[in-house]
Amino acid sequence: MAAPKTGRPTMIDVAADAGVSLKTVSRVVNEVPTVDPSLAARVRVSIAKLGFRRNEVAASLRAGGETRTIGLITADLSNAFYSTLSSEVARIARNHGFQVIIASSEEDPELEQATALDLCQRRVSGLIIIAASDDHTYLTPEIERGIPAVFIDRPAQGIEADSFLIDNFGGTADAVRRLVAKGHTRIGFVFDSNSIYTMRERKRGALHALAEAGIAEEPELLVIGSHAPPQAAEAVRTMVRREEPPTAIVCGNNRSLIGALVALAELPNNEGEAIEVIGFDDFEFSPLVPRPISLIAYDTGALGSLAATRLFERIHGDTSPAEHHFEETTLIERGRRSPA
Known part of the structure; x- marks a missing residue:
């Protein structure tokens, strides 16, 4: 006994089931009006029975059209x-x-x-x-x-x-300016890879705002290459263990922010909440974050x-x-x- 056929039914299958030629099936599928009504009806019954569906992409390309x-x-x-x-x-x-x-x-x-x-x-x-x-x-x-x-x-x-x-540059520069205006001078930064255009622009905006305020860049507070939340969390853990930890942290995207929040939540006696946090990108559950944060948002x-x-x-x-x-x-x- 032959194994049942599997896979998508073709016009050849429809022609065999209806007992008509392949050309007749093609004409019915393409709605050519001159097909004999009785043949067209048999073909449509076989199409419904087999579950045949026309390949719209192939048909469009054959006609010199587009794939849409x-x-x-x-x-x-x-x-x-x-x-x-x-x-x-x-x-x-x-x-x-x-x-x-x-x-x-x-x-x-x-x-x-x-x-x-x-x-x-x-x-x-x-x-x-x-x-x-x-x-x-x-x-x-x-x-x-x-x-x-x-x-x-x-x-x-x-x-x-x-x-x-x-506006990656302007958004990050404005965020750092606000932190400086609130008295922060030790600001940590957690960014993804410097090979990414948006990260380069956000870093450039941050450093521009620091220089504008006369605050020297501190290499130990600038972490590049934190692509995933665990990497960002480890970067923040290292920052806050320093003798002079940052009083604020700016995260280059929402994934870095998640990692930073995890690390800060681990600090005893809610010490992490004393460190101000700004992230880039709003996200659906941001109102539910169990501590105050600021976000550089856009549409x-x-x-x-x-x-x-x-x-x-x-x-x-x-x-x-x-x-x-x-x-x-x-x-x-x-x-x-x-x-x-």
Whole structure:
């Protein structure tokens, strides 16, 4: 006895079940009006019976059309910032009748390039990229073939392309200025890798504000390369064990903030709450943090919406010069305050 067939049913299967030719099935599937009604009815019965579904992508490509997909390359899917961006990009894509293929570079420039070129090979209509690479000239042939690319969070390097960025420098500088105004002179900093554009800009903003106030940079209070919460927690543990610990800590993103809060919560007698904390990026549960914190916030959804809208303008033929948008930041209060 032959094993039951598995996998997605094809037009060949439909033709065999209906007892008609493959060409007849193709004409019914493509809604050619001249097919004999009785044959068309048999084909439709077999389609329903077998659960056949037309391959819209293949059909579109055969007709010289588009796949009605766009590619979105994020940098780290474990970061809530990217899920918010992705959700908004997907919403705009749906409004245009498109689907989004989402991939992650994991902050690896080579993986970013391989993924972007693979998506182009899959005939996406456009790309949205959160850049890990510092050289995007590899995209030049694809852009010349008509696949536009828009960059979020980090600008393109080596090519001219639309970019939608956050005011990383200004937001961090303003946060440090506020700490200085409150009397803080020993401020700790916990940032991700210096290879990441946003981290370089946030570090630059922080050091600019310190210099502006006449406060010397203290290397032992500046930690670079804390990619995940455990690394950030260990960096903060080291800081607070120093003879002169920081009185305030600025975290380069929400994941560094989580690690810092874990380390500060370990200190006895609520000593950690005496250290002021500022993070970059608001997040859904920030009001529930069991201590006061401040956050450098901005409209993440707007960033995704603006970038996706711009990509579809490019897909539909807009050839105007590249647009560069900076999303403003604001300092907000989050976490629970102790009762008076």
